[in-house]
Amino acid sequence: MDPREFCRKSAKVSLCSILLCAVLLGFYSQLTHRVVLRQMQLEKKESSEGDCHLDTCRIPEVPRLLYPKAQLLKPTRVDVLVMTPWFAPIIWDGTFDSAILDAQFRNITIGLTVFAIKKYVVFLKLFLETAEKHFMVGHKVNYYVFTDQPAAVPQIPLQEGRQVVVLEVRNYKRWQDISMHRMEMISNFSQRRFLREVHYLVCLDVDMKFSDHVGVEILAPLFGTLHPGFYAGDRQSFTYERRPLSQAYIPRDEGDFYYAGGFFGGSVPEVYRLTVACHQAMMADQANGIEAVWHDESHLNRYLLHHKPSKVLSPEYLWDEQMLQRPPLLRKLRYVAVPKNHAEIRNR
Ligand SMILES: CC(=O)N[C@H]1[C@@H](OP(=O)(O)OP(=O)(O)OC[C@H]2O[C@@H](n3ccc(=O)[nH]c3=O)[C@H](O)[C@@H]2O)O[C@H](CO)[C@H](O)[C@@H]1O
Ligand SMILES: [Mn+2]
Known part of the structure; x- marks a missing residue:
């Protein structure tokens, strides 16, 4: 080519x-x-489609957190101690905001233990009726009523999510033994069912009524309540057990507060530990032929001295209008004694 x-x-x-x-x-x-x-x-x-399957794309909804802001330079209470030296809050009116706390404690179940043995069943109706008005309103509650007379437990209309559980237990001849054996019975039932059924336990006297809000502000791993007769007193005035032979003994130069036997509680494992310890101490005392001056209350005080509570309730949470003049610092009376004729109601 x-x-x-x-x-x-x-x-x-x-x-x-x-x-x-x-x-x-x-x-x-x-x-x-x-x-x-x-x-x-x-x-x-x-x-x-994954982000918004119901309608056109939306801005995701974030719950609004609306409440008055805390003011660091304006303490809400200056007339009372609001913190123990071991940094446990002391609960007084004005120190907490239920809007915040109710949101934090939503979806929990609270167990309330109360004993109505022999004549004390007469206190149940008012106790439960007023609890429905003031105790943990809006939360799930199991009322555990320990009694020797299940048929005498009154039927009370209950709000949704709340129930009365009747637990039949034995009675004792002496009122002191009934009071003291509450520790044993609470510890037994803590293991048997409370651990599975509730998050917190609140252990109360029955000869009382609620007269104002008692809510989740009280809940903590372990809490006790200042006895209304001794909140302003010094150690010397506290009616701790003073005989060294007793397991409840507290020397005169020790002690934080005088706690009431009629209002304590905490998480179920903590209440289990407390009630087992107090019951064992009372059994040891019995074996040594001694009974602490204020029974279970003396042992509770000894336990809380050595196991500091993570919250302390002010006397707003336990008051007696017959015995005490209400001081101005007590803005609310939340749980108060119902007058009772001791001779008539005890030991019969
Ligand atoms: C308000 C408060 O802090 N109360 C305490 C206080 O005496 P109280 O004088 O308040 O004792 P109390 O007569 O209320 O007895 C304590 C509780 O035991 C139950 N009970 C008693 C007797 C009876 O026959 N049937 C019966 O069910 C009942 O739940 C009663 O509330 O000191 C007691 C120990 O001495 C307990 O530590 C109480 O908790
Ligand atoms: Mn009582």
Whole structure:
């Protein structure tokens, strides 16, 4: 072939190849572009379907947290101690905001233990009726009523999520033994059912009524209540057990507060530990022929001296209007004694 002819032909072949490549490239890029576009459309659809399947895309709803702001330079109470030296809050009116606490403690169940043995069943109706008005309103509550007379437990209308559980137990001849054996019975039932059924236990006297709000502000791993007769007194005035032979003994130069036997509680494991310890101490005392001056209350005080409570309730949470003049610092009376004729109601 003529060399010029050869050059012309190969130039034509090269041109054709280049053109073909360009066409093929264009087609390929169109194709991949479409595939990518389709994929993106699918992804977008999937993600929008996953994000909001009910209506068009919304801004996610975050619950509003509306409450007055705490003011660091304006303490809410300056007339009373609001913190123990071991950094446990002391609960007084004005120190807490239920809007915050109710949200923090939502979805929990509170167990209330109360004993109504022999004549004390007469206190149950008012106790339960007023509890429905003031105790842990809006939360789930199991009232555990320990009694020797299940048939005498009154039927009270209850709010949703709340129930009365009647637990039949034995009685004792002496009122002191009934009071003291509450520790044993609470510890037994803590293991048997409270651990599975509730998050916190609140252990109360029955000869009382609620007269104002008692809510989740009291809940903590372990809490005790200041006895209304001794909140302003010094150690010397406290009626701790003073005989060294008793397991409840507290020397005169020790002690934080005088706690009431009629209102304590905490998480179920902590209340279990407390009630087992107090019961064992009372059994040891019995074996040694000694009974602490204020029975279970003396042992509770000894336990709380060595196991500091994580919250302390002010006397707002346990008051006696017959025995005491209400001081101005007591803005609310939340749980108060019902007058009783001791001679008539005890030991019969
Ligand atoms: C308000 C308060 O802090 N009370 C304490 C206080 O005396 P109280 O004088 O308040 O004792 P109390 O007569 O109320 O007895 C304590 C509780 O035991 C139950 N009970 C008693 C007798 C009876 O026959 N049937 C019966 O069910 C009942 O739940 C009663 O509330 O000191 C007692 C020990 O001396 C207990 O530590 C109480 O908790
Ligand atoms: Mn009582």
